[in-house]
Structures are given as structure tokens and as C-alpha cells.
Amino acid sequence: MQELKEVKRTGNAVVYQTALNRLEQFCSNSKLKFTDINFTLLDSFSRHLTVRGLKPNSIGNYFRSIRAIYNKAIKAKLVDRLYYPFTEISIKTVRTAKRAITIDHIAKLSKLELRPNSKEWHARNYFFLSFNLIGISFTDLIYLKPDNIIKGRAVYRRRKTKKEYSIKLTTMAQRLLTYYRHTGKYLLPI
Template sequence: MVFPHLVLDDRRAKSNGTYPIVIRVTHNRRTAAFPVGISVKKEHWDEHNCTLLKSHPNYKSLHTAINNAYHKVQKSTEELLNNQQFTLKALKEKIRVQPVIEVEATKLLTFNEYANRLINDLYQNNKVGNAIVYQTAVNRLISFANFTELTFEQVNYRLLENFKNKLVSDGVKPNTVSNYFRTLRAIFNKAIKEKLVSRDAYYFTDIAFKPERTAKRSISKEAVIKFVNYSPETSKQECNAKDYFILSFSLIGISFTDLAYLKPSNIKAGRLVYKRRKTGRTYDIKLTTSAVAILKNFEDVTSGYLLPILPKAIKEDSLQAKNIILQWIKTTNKYLKKISGNLKIGKVTTYVARHTWATLAKRMGYSNELIAEAMGHQYGNRTTAIYLDDFEQHVIDNLNSAIQEFVTKANDSFLKVGR
């Protein structure tokens, strides 16, 4: 009886510490070995059952390749036996004519290498914001692990738990810790889908978190009124900071990044039509009187944009553009802090406009569904949302108009924008 069986040829290790898997066939006390074309480390081989262990990061793809190679040798052996022509020499000749397809083991990417590949892809696709988020999380983990090259196997429960505890002890905010782990989890999920790592090596479900509820970042109606009544000093930056905040509030909390990318072509028949950078969703907002007045202040901008934030001919969504916008946000927040400090109305940043718009809409009695629709969010269950019709545009227009009027009752200063 001839019986092919898989073995790990551990007589001599390769330079990377792996050993070749071969199919050994014995006949009349003579043995021949047929290489599969795959090499693995001893800890990934079950010697008793002669099989690859599921802990191998490329288990699925390599297991399939090994089985295919084994079945080809087994089939050739059976055909020769059935024809009473079997000899080891005949088997070698038959396999030489119909060779076992050697599948080289995919070069095992380290965690660093794979993460950097994803980050580079994000940069190539102009997803600079996501690339920076990925890079920050990966850098923190690698720095903590203190490894030049971190393998997927080394990113185990102990490392992740210790990493989390170190971040907490260093005073990193819970939501920031959660964001780091959400990013690392995303990298692992992508690697699992690409069959680069086994799902058995996924330890994130065992790491417990207690994220904090995001602190409210809105100001009151009275604070908004104080803010718009404020007369900036001669500082141009302070004037711009005030205008950008009011413009964002007037346009349903448009983000600073989206403000920076607005062009004259985004204005159509008294409406602002633009696609949000973060989500790709299209917004169609009726221009308020204050928004029109503020934009008029910047009519002399020659960069091709509505506001003097990005320079002409900048490559949109590039790292350079991202850095310019981040610097503008930093500068704007600096002057918003100065204004809010003078007025004693609490902390004001570029993002507070968006939170304030939503908070005031809620206090005025508008539904969560309508507020979410206006801001481009999905409210409630995904399945339920499929059956809900979008609100008609005039309903959202009326909502925004009501909010603008709400903060200007008995006070028309909200329209007094500019220098």
C-alpha cells in the first residue's frame, strides 16, 4: 500500500527560520519527497496530525494550497496504482509532466508594513484625514511596544491590554483611547479580509472600554446674541474668526474644512450646494441674509475659493491642504477664545457652531429626525431609516430660518456682520 503524507522537513531551517512542507511517499521501503512550495515555522505545524495550525496568520490561503498539492500527488499515485504502473520513479515522472503547482508562501507582512501600506493608500486616495488618524494610532502602539518591527502575532491580548492601561495612566482621554483602538481594530479587520492574519489572532473583543459621553460643546441663545453683537478690534484675524463662526452657524453648522473648499460655483440661485468632505453627502442650503453679507466681505478673494483660506492652485485634499486648514482652524480658535473670553460666554471653537445649531433646534422643539436630516446624520435604526422619506427641502429651509430668527428676536444685530 502506498500512502502519501504531509511532513515538515525540519532537517534544515531556511534563513527566515521556516521549514519546507513536503509530501512524503514511501514504497518498498524507499521514500521520495515532493515539495509543496510552502515553508512555515515549527510553532505553526501540528506534527501529530500533520497539518498546518489555524494560528498561522495565512492559514486559510496556505491550507488550501497545501491541500491542492497533496490531492494532486494523491491522484497521480492512485492513477498509477490502478494501472499497475506505480513506482516512485514513475510518480516523479508523472508529477514532472503534470507538476504540482508550487504556491510560494505569501511574504508575511509585519503589522508595521501592512499598516503603512494602508496609510499610503489613504494618502494616494486623498483621504489625508483618515491617513493621519491611522498614522497616529499606529505610532502610539509601536512606540509602546518598543519593537522596530511588530508582527501581527505580537499584537496579542497582553500587549493591547497593557497599551490601553498605559494610555489611561498617561492621562489620555477615554474617547481618544477608544479612537486609537477603533483604528487598530479596523487595520486588523482589513488584514483578516485579505487573509494575512487569522481571526483567531483578533483580541480586540476582549478589551473592555468605558468611553465618556462627549461633552456638550454648545453655547446658549443669549451667548450667540452676545457673540454676534461683539465688535472686533482692528485685528483682521479677529474679524475673520467672528465671520467664520457666524457663517458656519448660518449654514447649519458647516465644518471649517468644507468652508475652506467652497467656490463660487457652489452658489446656485441663492442656495449653497456642496458635498461634505467627511461623508461625501450633498447639502443644499438656502443662503441666509447673514451668510450673504459675510460672503460679500470676501468678494475680492482671487484664489478661486469663496474664503481666503486655501491658496490658488492648491492640490485639494492633499497633505499640504490639510495642514493649511488645520493651521487656519488653530488660528481661528485662538481668536474665538479671545472673543468668548472677553464676553464670558464659555469656550467657543469652530466646532461649537455646529453643536449650538443642533442644540437650539432641539430646544425649540424640532424632532431628532428633522435635525439629523438637516445635518446629514442618520437617526435611529438603519433598517427603519430605509422606510423613512427624506424631509422636503423647504422644511429644512424653514427650520434653519426659524433658528436664525430665534437668536435675533427683539434684536436685529445678527444681520450686522462684517467689519
Template sequence: MATVKAILYKSKKKSDGKYSIAIRVTKDRKSKYFFLEWIDEKYWDVKNFRVKSAHPNSRRLNNLIAKKVAEADDTILEYEASKKHYAINDIINVLKGEKITLSFFDLAEEHILQLKKMNKANRAVSDNSKINTFREFINKDELLFDEITEQLLNKFKAYLVAKGSVSERSIMNIFILIRLLYNRAIKMGIADRQRYPFGESKIRISLPESIKIGLDEDEIRRMESLELENGSPILHTRNVFLFSFYLAGIRISDVLKMKWNDIKDDRLYYRMGKNNKITSLKIPKAIFEILEYYKSEKIKGSDYIFPELKKADENNPEDIYIKTKTAIKKFNKYLGTLAKMAEIDKKVTTHIARHSFGNIAGDKISPHMLQKLYRHSNLSTTIGYQANFIHKDADDALDSVLNF
């Protein structure tokens, strides 16, 4: 719930030494101010949040303060009672006597704050970056939902394409976030469905297909057989990559969060960061060999298996996210070197461990079993993903026509 308080705003001072009386509205640890009149500091009653009686216009000013505080409090109570969404600007606009409006960026900021409260730091950082890209294009801090038109979004897309550094998929992901916030605003009654800029014959969102290429069996063996210096960063990188691959391509962010007490009776139990699912996998022999390498650094059961998060603040999801992101960037650098050493003519990154498992699995494993191994919520997701690596039928069909 928002709070309202009358203060003497001392962050700005007039040339005659006076400060402005202000009504401060605070919500979700963010404050905005509605300014009244300027007075000398000696006339402000800090304890009672009012103008001292010694001021010649104290009665008028205190009535004005009481009126504005009451207006703000009444508006907040009305919103809270009806369970309607509101932002600080809505309260400030009431004090200004203006029509209540909600800025797109106000709703976006609350969206980011909510993600942080839910400990979804990676999503919060990613979505905040998308919002900042849109804000950079708009070049102002307030944007009403009515202003988000097809024309505006088409100009935004052209702006991103002209930059040359933003992929089509990244552009669509920004549009998906804008659409999500617009739909949320419609449900809250602060945006008009008739002005909705998305849909058929309007802005259509279509994610481009991405090419998924994994390593084959021979390439994995060549990587495994490399002679690497004990204790070196490149050996550690290979260990993390293969740990992910051996366990059906567990995401590196989840691998780094694994602890020794996640291992029980030769099985690994862990919670998947992307969808919060708990899963269990049998630990292959090759994984035990990797674990042996790190046992000397084990302090206790709750200690991380790999070193990247040992100094992270476990109660700070953002700190964990930053350290994980830094580690992945380092891993990808060394994986490029490993690829050259193993004579692999493919771009090898941490994510390709998952693609490699899919590529080698091909059609050897049933889709239902792959769904379980991949931890997908829907079988259709598994079938769509695995289709990237199954080419035999198409290859045979082509050969049947061309072999004449």
C-alpha cells in the first residue's frame, strides 16, 4: 500500500534560501512529489509535518497540506478497497487535478519489481533490458498505452533493424513483453481493447525458427580425449560442459547451482530453474569421475559442487544471476578454444551441450522418455525440439529420388 506524507523538500533550494513544502507519495520503495509553496526552513514543524503558527499564512498552508494529504489517502484507499491496480503517478495526477492515467513504463517497473520479489532475477534483468531498449527509442519517461500504436511499433522495429545488432528473434521477444504488459493493462481497465495494436491485420508476432546444431558422437569423444592441464580453467570448463551433456543437457545455470547434498543414492535431485520443476536422474559413471575431481574442495553437504557460486549471496537472486552470467561468458570463451583443440568446426557454447544430447539421441529414444529427460511440460515441445535433429526419413526420401 502507498503512503503519503507532508515534508519540507530540501533537495532543492531557492536563491533566497527557501524550500518547497511537498506531498511525498511512496509505493514499492519508490517516491514522487507534489510541490506546494516555498517557505523558510525555520517555519517548518519537522515533528508534526506542518507549518508553524509563526508563519503569517500558516492556517492557509496547513489547510492546503491537510486537503492534499486527504485527497491522496482517499484515492489510495479507494484503489485498495476495489483491488484496482494503481501507480504513484495516478496519485500525483489526482493532486494535480488531472485525469488519472497510467504510464506504460510505470506498469513495466512494477512488472520488474514483481519478478524480483518472486526471485526471478534472470527474467527481471532480461525484461528490464528490453524495456530500456524501448524507452531509448521513445526518448521519454512516460508513455500512455493509447500512444502504443501499430505505426509506433513498426517505427520501433525499423529502428532496431537499422541498428544492425538486434536479431529478429530479439525484436519479437521485446514485442512479446510489450504485448504482455498491454494485455495486463486491459485486464486492469487502464487500456482500451479497441486500441490494441496486436493481432491479425495488425502487429503479428512470429518467432523465427532457429537452427539447432549439436555435436555428434565423434566430436564428443574428441573433446573427452583431450589432454588438459590439471587445475586449469579449460579443464574445468570441459568438466562443466560434459556434466551438462551427460545429464541430458541440463542448463548450465542449473548445473552451477547444484550442491553435494543434491546427490542421494547415486541419483541427482534438483529443481529446474526455468519452470521450478523437481526432477531426479541416475548419475552416469562419467559424472562420478567429474565429481571426484572436485571432492577435495567440498566443505560440507550444502556446499556447491562447482566453485562459481561459492562466494555468492544465496539470499540475493540478482547476485547469483550476475555470477552465473559471468561464468557462462568465461565458459563460452574456453569452449571456443576446446573446439579448436578437438578440431570441431562448429560454434561450441554452453547451450550446445543440450543440443548435442538431442542430436545423438536422434530417434533412438521415445518422445515420452525424452520429454522426461528434457523436463518439458508438454510432449509437443519435445517433439518440436527433437525434430531439429532427426533427418533420416528426409535424407532417405531424397536419396530414393536421386539414386537413379
């Protein structure tokens, strides 16, 4: 997890740490050894999480994280592959329902009377800026710099996937970016 933080993959480090914390909490053991992690333990852990109300996708995230840590330990020769507990463990995911906002809700949000410069007012502006930039993630939005705006387009590389985007700025996006323009390093004062 420290290595992930060093290469600025803090999101993965947090996910791994959270999974590890849950497993250690379940086992009441912060000194868990790789050889202690076996099918029986993982199966009990899965049932424990289910009883606690976690959904299959959350449990799957924990198990994928623990498996990734285990795989790294094998590569680093910290544990022999002979002890690998995941061959009999099925990590399930369930397709989640689409949670798209309706056009009616967007219209209501745009007409909502909010006190200028309130937290809610800025949050709505950031939402509409993200919406107008085809759903740019909040992280990518706050890291936009003035040199990411080229000939009426937002050109940037997504931090998570490294995929490059070039998005035409709508009138609303231009208006919001002009409003938030300041002398800092980034486009938005966050």
C-alpha cells in the first residue's frame, strides 16, 4: 500500500487498506500471516460480511483487494504459491442498476433558487460543469489547468485510466469556467 501511495495511486491504496482492515477486524488479529488466509477463513469472512448487510459487489471489492495483495506477496516471495487460497473462492459481482438522473431533475436543479456563493450554489455549478464535460470525474475536473483549454475544447488525460479526452466546451461550460477563472495553478479554486 505504501508503494501505491508512492506512485500516486492513493485510491487503490485506500481500497486495499480498507479490505485489509475488515479482514483483520473479522479475525481479531492485526498480525495475520499469509499462510493463515485459507479457504475456510475466506468463506467465513464472506458469510460474515453478508450477514452484516454488505452487497455482493462490496464483498467482491474486498476479496479482489485481498487477492491482489496475496498475489503481490507471492511475486515478492513472501509466501509460497502452494498456500494460494483463491482457487476455490468465487468472487461474485452483480450488475448494478443504472442511476442516471432524469432530464426533469436536471431542469429542476437548474431552476432551483440558491444563495449565490453558498456551498450548494458552487456544488450545482460543479455538477453542471461536469455534466457539460460529458461526465468528467470530480478528480479530473479539479486538476484541470488553464493549458487544458485549447481552441474551445477541454483536453486532458484521465488520471485513473490515462485515456486522453478532447471535449468541446458548451456555452454553459465556457460560462462556468470563465466565472471560476482565477490566478491559481488550476482552473477551479478548489
